[in-house]
Amino acid sequence: MLKRLIPDHLRGQFLRYVVVGTWNTLFGYGCFFLLVRFFLHFLPAQPALTASIAFIVATVINVTVSFLGYKWFVFRTQGNYLREYRRSLLVYLPSLALSAVAIAPLTGLLRLVPHLKTQAPYVAGAALAGFNVIASFLGHKHISFKTKLET
Secondary structure, three states: HHHHHHHHHHHHHHHHEEEHHHHHHHHHHHHHHHHHHHHHHOOOOOOHHHHHHHHHHHHHHHHHHHHHHHHHHOOOOOOOOHHHHHHHHHHHHHOOOOHHHHHHHHHHHHHOOHHHOOOOHHHHHHHHHHHEEEEEEHHHHHOOOOOOHHH
């Protein structure tokens, strides 16, 4: 099935993307999780605000880790760090903005579910991660790490 969906010349790149993307997702969610726990110590009565603050701080860290993984291991481009990093930020910006706006109300909504009350910020962050994975691959492939040969 993979052969039908992905051309031969892109298959290795896609598989590397899956490996690096899995790492990025685990690292990114772990970073978010730890930051939520950290900020909940300061704002225990404000889980939605805590989730938003943790999301913003984690995003700064995670975008950089993600960028380097994609640059070095997936798309294997040389030089152009600043230009590609700026492009990466442009790729991430729409989905991250949507997630930043959605996480507080989603956390609030999930707190209404009795068995999710204390886990709501974590579940909301995990739910939004899936959307970001798909959007980032398409953006990185066609914007961040696009080579002159692909134009």
